[in-house]
Amino acid sequence: MPERFTTLTSRTFVIDQEDIDTDQIIPARFLTTTSRDGLGDKAFHDWRYDSEGKPLETVALNALDTETHRILVAGRNFGCGSSREHAPWALHDFGFRAVISSEIADIFRSNAAKNGLLPILAPKEAHDWLLAHPDVEITVDLAAQRVEMGNGPGFGFTIEPFARHCLMEGTDPLGFLTANEDAITAYETQTA
Amino acid sequence: MSPDSGRPRSLFEKVWDAHLVKAETADTPAMLYVDLHLVHEVTSPQAFSVLAERGLKVRRPDRTLATIDHATPTLDFAPGEAPPYATDAARKQVETLQANASAHGITLHGWDSEHRGVVHVIGPELGATQPGMTIVCGDSHTATHGAFGALAFGIGTTEVGHVLATQCLLQRKPKSMRITLDGPTAPGVSAKDIILAVIAEIGVDGGTGCVIEYAGEAIEALDMEGRMTVCNMSIEAGARAGMIAADETTFAWLKGREHVPSDPHKWDMAVTHWSHFRSDPGARFDHEVVIDATRIRPMVTWGTAPDTGIAVDAPVPAARSASHARALGYMQFEAGKPVSGAKVDQVFIGSCTNSRITDLRAAAAIMSGRRVAPGVRALVVPGSVAVRKQAEAEGLDRIFIEAGAEWRQPGCSMCIAMNGDKGEPGQLIVSTSNRNFEGRQGPGARTVLASPATAAAAAIAGHVIDPATLMEPAHA
Ligand code: SF4
Numbered sequence: 001m002p003e004r005f006t007t008l009t010s011r012t013f014v015i016d017q018e019d020i021d022t023d024q025i026i027p028a029r030f031l032t033t034t035s036r037d038g039l040g041d042k043a044f045h046d047w048r049y050d051s052e053g054k055p056l057e058t059v060a061l062n063a064l065d066t067e068t069h070r071i072l073v074a075g076r077n078f079g080c081g082s083s084r085e086h087a088p089w090a091l092h093d094f095g096f097r098a099v100i101s102s103e104i105a106d107i108f109r110s111n112a113a114k115n116g117l118l119p120i121l122a123p124k125e126a127h128d129w130l131l132a133h134p135d136v137e138i139t140v141d142l143a144a145q146r147v148e149m150g151n152g153p154g155f156g157f158t159i160e161p162f163a164r165h166c167l168m169e170g171t172d173p174l175g176f177l178t179a180n181e182d183a184i185t186a187y188e189t190q191t192a
Numbered sequence: 193m194s195p196d197s198g199r200p201r202s203l204f205e206k207v208w209d210a211h212l213v214k215a216e217t218a219d220t221p222a223m224l225y226v227d228l229h230l231v232h233e234v235t236s237p238q239a240f241s242v243l244a245e246r247g248l249k250v251r252r253p254d255r256t257l258a259t260i261d262h263a264t265p266t267l268d269f270a271p272g273e274a275p276p277y278a279t280d281a282a283r284k285q286v287e288t289l290q291a292n293a294s295a296h297g298i299t300l301h302g303w304d305s306e307h308r309g310v311v312h313v314i315g316p317e318l319g320a321t322q323p324g325m326t327i328v329c330g331d332s333h334t335a336t337h338g339a340f341g342a343l344a345f346g347i348g349t350t351e352v353g354h355v356l357a358t359q360c361l362l363q364r365k366p367k368s369m370r371i372t373l374d375g376p377t378a379p380g381v382s383a384k385d386i387i388l389a390v391i392a393e394i395g396v397d398g399g400t401g402c403v404i405e406y407a408g409e410a411i412e413a414l415d416m417e418g419r420m421t422v423c424n425m426s427i428e429a430g431a432r433a434g435m436i437a438a439d440e441t442t443f444a445w446l447k448g449r450e451h452v453p454s455d456p457h458k459w460d461m462a463v464t465h466w467s468h469f470r471s472d473p474g475a476r477f478d479h480e481v482v483i484d485a486t487r488i489r490p491m492v493t494w495g496t497a498p499d500t501g502i503a504v505d506a507p508v509p510a511a512r513s514a515s516h517a518r519a520l521g522y523m524q525f526e527a528g529k530p531v532s533g534a535k536v537d538q539v540f541i542g543s544c545t546n547s548r549i550t551d552l553r554a555a556a557a558i559m560s561g562r563r564v565a566p567g568v569r570a571l572v573v574p575g576s577v578a579v580r581k582q583a584e585a586e587g588l589d590r591i592f593i594e595a596g597a598e599w600r601q602p603g604c605s606m607c608i609a610m611n612g613d614k615g616e617p618g619q620l621i622v623s624t625s626n627r628n629f630e631g632r633q634g635p636g637a638r639t640v641l642a643s644p645a646t647a648a649a650a651a652i653a654g655h656v657i658d659p660a661t662l663m664e665p666a667h668a
Contacts, residue, residue, distance in 0.1 A: 018515040019396055019497050023629040028610045032263050032281035034237035034288050036349075046631045051617065075515065077397045080430060080497075081629060083332040084235065085348035103397055106432055107332060111348035160364060162220050172350065174242070177358040180214060180223060184251075184358060187213045187225050 004170035005118055007141045008097055010070040013060075014134035020074055021081035022108065026090040028082070039086055040093030066095025071138065073100045073130045079108025079119075088112040098140055100147070102127040113163035114172065118142065126155040142168055200472035203437050204368050204403045207343040207469060211326045213360055221362040227325040229355045230311045231258040231298065233289040234610075235330030239353035240292040248357045250296040255359060257320055258293050258300040260286050261310045263611050266573050266600035275303060278612030296356075309576020309602045312336035312544035316420065317578055319449025323438035323466035328355055333544050333626065334433075335426040339419035340446070341438035341469045343403065346427060366432045369402040369479040370471075373410035375486040380660050382554065383418030384546060384624065384643035386410060387425045388491035388501035393483055396499045399431030402479065405471060406436050410485035416445040417550040424545045425626050428498035437470035490659055492531045492622075493641040495519035496630050504646060504658045505532045522630055523638050531640060532656045537619035539570040539651040540633070541644055542600075543607035546624035547575030549582050551644040556588040558648035558659060559595040561666035565654030570597035571613060573605040597651065609633045622650040 030042040048059050055062045072091065078101040079087060088111045091099065098118040109119040118140065122130065129152045130136070138149040142164060148154040166173055177184075201209070208224070216222035229252075236258075243250070250256060263282035265275050277283040286302075293300035301307045307314050312333055315321040323341035328334060332346035347361065355361055371390060391398075404426050411422065419436050426434030443463050446452050453459045489503035496519040502508065510527040511517040520527060525534070541547070541555050552574060564570045572592045574580040580602055583589055589599045605613040607625035609632065615621045617636025624647050628639035642650070645659040652662060 016514070017518070018513065021497075021627075021629045023627070023632050027631055027635070028608045031234050031610060032279060032285050034241075034285055036238045046635050051635065077400075077430070080396055081332065081427075081627060083330060083346040083348055085238075085330075085350060103400065105397070105430060106400060107346060107348060111350065114348065114350045160221070161218060162362070165219070173362055174246075174350075174354055174357065176220065177223065177354055177360055177362065178248075180360075181358075183213050183223065184225070184360060188359075191225075 003116055005097070005116060005142055005167040007139060007143075008070060009137065009139040010097070011068050011135055011137050012071045012073045012100070012130060013064055013069045014073045014131055016075055016131050018075035019077045019080055022079060022084050022087040023081055025079070025087040026084065031084060031086055033086075036089045038093065039090035040095065043090040043094040069135075070095060070097040071100065071140070072096045072098070075131070076101060077103045077105060079112070080105040083107045083111070085111045085115070088115045088117045092117050100127070100130060110163070113159070113167055116167070116170075118167060119159070120147065120157050122147070122157065123155055126153060129153065200474035200476070202368055202370075202471040202475040202477060203341060203405055203435055203469055204343060205475070207324055207326060208365060210324065216364060221364045223360045224326060224363050226328050226355050226359050226361055227255060228315070228320055228327045229256045229359070230315055230327065230329035230334070231256060231289070231352070232262055232311050232329070232331065233260050233285045234262040235349050236292065236352055237285060237288045238349050239330070239356055242353040243356055250298060250356045251359045253297040256298045256356070257315065258289060258298050259308055259311050259314055260289060260302055261602070262604045262608060264603045265611055266603045266605045266613060268601060278610075282611065306577055309579065310544045310547065310604055312420070312424065313547060313575030313579065316340065316416070317449070317576055319446050319451040322446065322452065323442060324469040328361055332427040333424050335431070336420050336424040336544055338423040338426070338433050338435035339416060340442055341435060341466065343433055343435065345433055367402045367478040369399060369404045369431070369481065370477040371404055371406050371481045371483065372408040373406065373483050373485040374408050375410060375484060376413060377410050377485050377488055380645070380663060381488050381490060382643040382645060383414050383421035385488055385491045386485065387422045388493065388498070388641065389488045390483060391425060391429045391499045392491075392501040394429050394481060396428065396497050397430040399426060399429035402431050403433045403435060404429070404431045405477070406434060408485065411436055412439065415550060416441060417548040420548070421545055425498065428626055438466050490643065490646050492646060492656060493628050494523060494525050494531050496522055496628055498626065498628060498641060500628070501641070502531070504656065505530045532658060534620060534640070534656045536568055536622050536650045536655055538615055538621040539568060539647050540573070540606040540621055540623040540625060541647050542571065542573030542575065542605050543625035544575065544604075545626045546644050547573060547579065549579050551624065552579070552583050552588050553586070555644040555648035556591045558645055558662050559597065559652060560591045562595055562652045562662070564596040564651045568651055568654050570595075570651040571600060571606060572597050573600040574602050576602050595652070606633055622647045622656060
């Protein structure tokens with residue numbers, strides 16, 4: 001179960017690249033796991049390691065302190081491609097708690113919110129500002145649905161209300177479904 | 193409520209409305225009932241673990257169908273021998289699904305099944321995929337099943353757990369988009385060329401938040417395999433799902449399959465029911481796109497996103513952004529020059545996009561009486577055991593083998609490169625699959641997406657080439 005998400009003050013880490021797909025976030029050959037833990041090492045694997053599996057020193061992700069940098073800012077259309085939930089698992093395990101882009105792919109967005117990784121859709125102007133100002137401290141307030149960015153312009157963001165509720169409570173939506181067992185049974189009876 | 197009452201509705205809305213267990217509110221998404229849940233080894237183990245942790249059962253094992261495809265080897269092995277898994281982890285993943293399926297009473301089309309195959313190939317093949325259904329799978333290409341007028345979503349593993357436990361999916365109602373493909377397509381243009389052209393037109397995020405309905409003369413003229421190819425790649429435009437209304441082509445294809453009614457009266461009733469699921473005249477869509485299908489040519493991609501399709505002999509466009517420049521560099525293509533002529537290292541004919549019998553026939557027609565070019569490795573991977581048998585009955589396997597291609601056992605294979613079938617760094621692969629992302633077919637491997645005919649032609653020529661040049665039968 002993910003921890004509760006209320007506010008987060010942290011520095012940003014910028015990957016200024018569009019259309020980062022879930023095969024980049026975690027390559028398919030690491031999907032032969034039966035657990036959801038320990039995937040942080042595999043996050044952005046093929047960008048971070050050479051063909052022998054040695055970490056590349058020139059790659060900023062390998063030197064990143066995720067205690068102080070918990071917010072990923074990425075180019076447009078982040079998380080497209082495969083529906084693998086391993087992608088948010090890997091990013092969360094790596095240390096990120098929020099990802100900001102001007103557009104985030106549907107399935108990734110839904111998967112992220114279920115795993116303690118807040119997907120934030122920024123308006124274009126604010127997104128451009130964040131891309132142009134890497135490594136700034138910002139504050140995410142999920143209750144107020146706002147991001148405050150020190151010198152930069154703050155912005156409000158929308159998130160599906162139920163996803164927000166689950167993130168703030170640290171709960172999984174499964175409880176909501178099982179609580180509606182009667183409605184499911186009624187539907188099954190009526191359509192049988 | 194009959195599906196035809198009230199205001200005009202789209203195909204998507206009719207299926208959506210018929211499956212509402214609970215309507216959405218400001219605070220909570222809709223609860224949508226799932227008619228068919230497809231399961232495979234890669235995205236299910238963690239979902240079954242959640243069920244076990246919470247002491248929950250699978251609510252409807254009878255509506256759940258499992259197979260093994262992603263991590264499974266496609267190499268031959270003798271009966272009684274252990275399958276030659278690429279890794280121990282892959283073996284364990286398959287064994288985990290076997291154990292979960294048997295513990296929960298779920299039908300698993302495993303190693304001993306005549307119906308094993310890629311999940312999006314076997315659902316339709318069994319007739320389990322039917323018009324008007326809701327279908328989900330922990331796999332983004334679930335949209336394939338929309339070719340039958342079903343509403344089919346790819347979901348994450350947490351949602352796989354939800355559906356296992358409750359047979360329901362939490363969803364906000366997506367927006368709707370209709371893409372009309374006007375006019376007939378030119379001879380030699382396949383369904384793959386159509387969908388690559390559509391994605392090039394609307395972009396990798398053109399369908400974000402939407403369910404797409406494909407319509408128009410060029411779509412109606414497609415056979416079911418072609419319609420599956422089109423719907424399959426809806427996610428490559430960012431869409432939640434893709435759909436095509438069922439018609440006589442659909443019903444004829446489904447008739448006689450295992451999961452559809454065999455009793456003539458029940459069959460007629462089913463067809464009547466299915467026929468309701470089409471957009472009413474006057475149905476409204478949030479977005480409408482019209483594409484002139486007569487101008488579509490055989491397509492290939494030049495970049496590392498599926499919206500980089502261009503005609504095979506058209507020049508690669510100049511980079512419009514840093515991402516495009518990076519893609520050009522990765523692919524080692526030069527702006528202003530066509531993709532045709534690029535030297536090919538491997539050819540992959542397979543995947544849930546293009547591994548069905550008509551795909552293999554198209555590839556075989558090109559390869560017949562010819563030889564794969566020296567230095568090129570060509571892999572032909574049928575989508576299912578049934579497709580493999582049908583191809584062998586038609587002698588297609590002989591054509592591939594005599595041409596020098598490898599004739600494999602069914603599976604996802606080099607589409608996702610997690611079973612040991614893969615490209616090497618720097619290699620150029622012409623592939624009938626659906627994704628050309630960096631490293632998708634192996635670290636550093638470069639992927640050109642194309643139709644089965646274009647891929648087969650590349651194997652013969654040794655470089656990317658317009659398949660029209662090889663469409664005349666070879667002289668013996
Ligand atoms: S063939 Fe490729 S796209 Fe299709 S289900 Fe398998 S891995 Fe996914």
